Amino acid sequence: MAKIIEFPTEWQNQETKLFTGDGVISDTWHFVSEADAVNLDTPNYYDLTRQILFPLDAWLSLSPVNRPSGFWLRSNDDISKLELDLTHTQIIAIAFPRAVDGRGYSIARILREEYGFTGIIRAIGEVRIDQLTNMNQVGFTEFALHPDASIESAKQALNSLPNRYLDYQDAKKGNQFNYRHTA
Amino acid sequence: MTAAIYQYDAFDQAIVDQRVTQFKNQLSRHLKGELSEEDFRPLRLQNGLYIQRHAPMLRIAIPYGLLNTKQLRTLADIAQQYDRGYAHFTTRQNLQYNWIPLEQTAEVLEKLATVQMHAIQTSGNCIRNITSDALAGIAPDEAVDPRPFAEILRQWSTLHPEFAYLPRKFKIAITGATEDRASILWHDIGLRVVKNEIGEIGFTVFVGGGMGRTPITAKKINAFVPWQQILGYLESIVRVYNLHGRRDNMYKSRIKILVKSIGIEAFSEQVNQTWKKIKDQPRLQIPAAELERVSASFTTVSYSDMAVDTAELNRLKQTYLPFARWVKLNVLPHKHENYASVTFSLKHPTQAPGDATTEQMLKIADLADQYSQGTLVVSHKQNLVLNHVHQNNLYELWKAAEALQVSSPTVGLLTDMIACPGGDFCSLANAKSISVSEAIHQKFDDLDYLYELGNIRLNISGCMNSCGHHHAADIGILGVDKDGQDWYQITLGGSDGSNKGHPTVKAGKVIGPSFSEAAVPDVIETIINTYISNRAPEEALWQTIDRIGLEPFKAAVYPDRIEKRQPQEVNNG
Numbered sequence: 206m207a208k209i210i211e212f213p214t215e216w217q218n219q220e221t222k223l224f225t226g227d228g229v230i231s232d233t234w235h236f237v238s239e240a241d242a243v244n245l246d247t248p249n250y251y252d253l254t255r256q257i258l259f260p261l262d263a264w265l266s267l268s269p270v271n272r273p274s275g276f277w278l279r280s281n282d283d284i285s286k287l288e289l290d291l292t293h294t295q296i297i298a299i300a301f302p303r304a305v306d307g308r309g310y311s312i313a314r315i316l317r318e319e320y321g322f323t324g325i326i327r328a329i330g331e332v333r334i335d336q337l338t339n340m341n342q343v344g345f346t347e348f349a350l351h352p353d354a355s356i357e358s359a360k361q362a363l364n365s366l367p368n369r370y371l372d373y374q375d376a377k378k379g380n381q382f383n384y385r386h387t388a
Numbered sequence: 389m390t391a392a393i394y395q396y397d398a399f400d401q402a403i404v405d406q407r408v409t410q411f412k413n414q415l416s417r418h419l420k421g422e423l424s425e426e427d428f429r430p431l432r433l434q435n436g437l438y439i440q441r442h443a444p445m446l447r448i449a450i451p452y453g454l455l456n457t458k459q460l461r462t463l464a465d466i467a468q469q470y471d472r473g474y475a476h477f478t479t480r481q482n483l484q485y486n487w488i489p490l491e492q493t494a495e496v497l498e499k500l501a502t503v504q505m506h507a508i509q510t511s512g513n514c515i516r517n518i519t520s521d522a523l524a525g526i527a528p529d530e531a532v533d534p535r536p537f538a539e540i541l542r543q544w545s546t547l548h549p550e551f552a553y554l555p556r557k558f559k560i561a562i563t564g565a566t567e568d569r570a571s572i573l574w575h576d577i578g579l580r581v582v583k584n585e586i587g588e589i590g591f592t593v594f595v596g597g598g599m600g601r602t603p604i605t606a607k608k609i610n611a612f613v614p615w616q617q618i619l620g621y622l623e624s625i626v627r628v629y630n631l632h633g634r635r636d637n638m639y640k641s642r643i644k645i646l647v648k649s650i651g652i653e654a655f656s657e658q659v660n661q662t663w664k665k666i667k668d669q670p671r672l673q674i675p676a677a678e679l680e681r682v683s684a685s686f687t688t689v690s691y692s693d694m695a696v697d698t699a700e701l702n703r704l705k706q707t708y709l710p711f712a713r714w715v716k717l718n719v720l721p722h723k724h725e726n727y728a729s730v731t732f733s734l735k736h737p738t739q740a741p742g743d744a745t746t747e748q749m750l751k752i753a754d755l756a757d758q759y760s761q762g763t764l765v766v767s768h769k770q771n772l773v774l775n776h777v778h779q780n781n782l783y784e785l786w787k788a789a790e791a792l793q794v795s796s797p798t799v800g801l802l803t804d805m806i807a808c809p810g811g812d813f814c815s816l817a818n819a820k821s822i823s824v825s826e827a828i829h830q831k832f833d834d835l836d837y838l839y840e841l842g843n844i845r846l847n848i849s850g851c852m853n854s855c856g857h858h859h860a861a862d863i864g865i866l867g868v869d870k871d872g873q874d875w876y877q878i879t880l881g882g883s884d885g886s887n888k889g890h891p892t893v894k895a896g897k898v899i900g901p902s903f904s905e906a907a908v909p910d911v912i913e914t915i916i917n918t919y920i921s922n923r924a925p926e927e928a929l930w931q932t933i934d935r936i937g938l939e940p941f942k943a944a945v946y947p948d949r950i951e952k953r954q955p956q957e958v959n960n961g
């Protein structure tokens with residue numbers, strides 16, 4: 206099977222600019238890296254003013270009542286084989302270990318279409334503004350951009366392809382065959 | 389009446405226009421230094437732009453090979469204005485320019501958009517241009533015209549948001565005919581449009597074919613997917629591949645390796661699990677109205693009832709032997725009895741296989757207007773096909789083709805070679821392709837002899853990427869690098885699925901150590917001589933190879949090796 210390409214640890218501690226499509230918002234979630242997630246019993250370590258975003262395995266290892274309402278996925282986490290209960294989940298972040306690693310797009314669609322997840326899906330990792338339009342189409346709603354990213358360029362990139370042959374944002378469009386969609 | 393070519397409406401036009409604007413913006417950010425080469429790379433690739441040996445290579449999509457004459461004229465003009473007055477038609481029915489400066493590429497894409505053309509997804513790790521049978525719509529052996537489906541698949545795959553960053557490139561081919569003229573089993577997904585016992589239309593789906601380092605033919609994964617559900621089925625396959633294909637090693641990242649490593653049963657099981665979940669989504673069902681709309685968006689050609697003047701045609705054939713030969717090889721039957729399909733050969737000895745000059749393209753466009761209702765098709769064999777020619781016009785058309793040097797009466801013969809651009813242009817090449825094809829042309833310049841040899845497929849690739857489909861030919865030539873020199877490995881016995889080769893689609897086998905460029909024509913000659921001396925009456929090369937095996941060929945090509953290997957029967961007496 207495929208060699209696992211890990212989500213680079215340097216990335217996991219990097220500052221980002223959180224973009225929603227409309228503008229930048231402050232991050233109310235505390236991202237817990239894989240390395241930090243090992244120390245689950247030292248919660249003082251975390252920024253307790255924010256909600257916690259564990260990696261999936263750490264999140265799963267907690268008893269359901271103790272699970273925070275968000276987690277993050279590596280691109281090799283195979284959620285199509287799990288049966289996650291997402292009733293109390295508000296946010297799922299999906300990591301892009303490299304800009305050209307497209308697994309996150311399928312993961313987002315599985316969350317939206319197979320799990321019917323309606324919360325926030327955030328793109329983290331190697332997120333480039335030229336990918337926003339595709340990410341948005343498959344269900345991402347928040348984008349953790351590089352701190353230097355230009356928000357004006359990001360907005361322009363996000364809206365650069367208003368016409369699509371197939372629209373995948375079914376939540377809004379009633380899941381009907383919607384060939385030849387115009388934004 | 390039959391369908392000719394799909395016409396964009398305002399919606400389709402807006403998509404290519406928006407894409408051009410998007411690319412212009414990306415290019416200008418890149419040129420200003422705001423977008424690094426690493427980040428720009430996947431973006432330019434998905435707009436058809438490679439950085440090549442000399443300049444960027446720009447690959448233009450010709451959807452399932454169909455062109456109208458206005459488009460061909462624009463391609464010719466671009467070659468004149470931005471390139472060096474010629475262009476290269478590829479085995480994937482696309483067109484490549486080799487000399488367009490990076491700064492001008494957006495302008496070229498803008499020009500293309502004015503004639504409903506683009507370069508979207510002609511490279512990069514995404515779903516590539518869909519290819520099909522060059523005779524689609526007119527072939528007598530066709531059950532269903534695949535082109536409306538090919539167009540729906542083109543639209544579905546164009547800018548598909550989920551599948552823009554797959555582990556590797558992804559190629560889909562589709563046919564509706566009995567004979568496979570689109571090499572569907574050599575594709576990541578091969579589709580055959582079929583009718584079931586009760587006349588319903590659906591697709592037989594094959595998956596996991598591909599050439600490259602590890603040639604593998606596609607396996608059947610589903611005998612019948614109703615056409616209404618094909619998008620969901622394809623999404624299931626591509627999603628399983630996107631999630632599970634290897635991303636750590638580019639030589640193992642095609643879907644064929646995934647299918648091979650887990651087996652077709654396990655792969656099909658995974659696809660079915662996904663399909664079960666998504667197949668009933670209304671979004672993925674193609675409504676009948678949509679198929680009708682797409683079908684109705686094709687222009688149509690109508691056929692005349694004027695009878696064929698058979699007596700005159702026969703007289704001309706008897707009078708002009710070259711014409712008779714051309715008719716025999718370059719003219720194929722049409723489902724309308726008065727009409728024929730005519731192949732303009734882009735295999736003239738003085739030009740690289742698949743190349744056409746601006747002048748040729750412009751004049752071919754005139755001929756297509758005059759004799760073939762304004763449309764033509766790029767064939768997988770890198771020729772241009774006129775599919776709507778009344779048989780009474782064959783002689784005139786032949787004369788015009790002669791003047792343009794596109795009348796070589798060699799379709800299907802040894803010199804109807806497929807060759808990739810190779811080391812002269814391609815930065816990935818191990819060796820040149822074009823000079824080898826020239827040398828073979830020179831060696832085999834006797835038309836009578838070629839004719840006598842009959843159907844032989846000889847394909848040349850400049851490296852293992854196999855753009856020249858060497859695996860799928862009776863004789864395959866592959867460029868390999870040996871201490872910085874161009875060397876060539878020869879394979880025998882490959883086939884592509886068409887009626888002219890082995891009925892089992894398979895890759896050719898390497899006959900032994902590779903040869904220097906200078907030796908290749910002689911080696912080909914030795915192979916041909918071995919065939920001649922062994923063949924049974926009426927036997928094609930592939931049949932002889934099949935019957936006698938590779939040993940006699942190896943013995944002829946490597947006489948020393950065989951002697952050394954022979955058991956030492958010392959006879960001192």
Ligand code: SF4
Nearest residue numbers: 808814817850851855
């Ligand atoms: S086969 Fe190799 S040399 Fe030829 S065009 Fe493809 S990549 Fe280039």
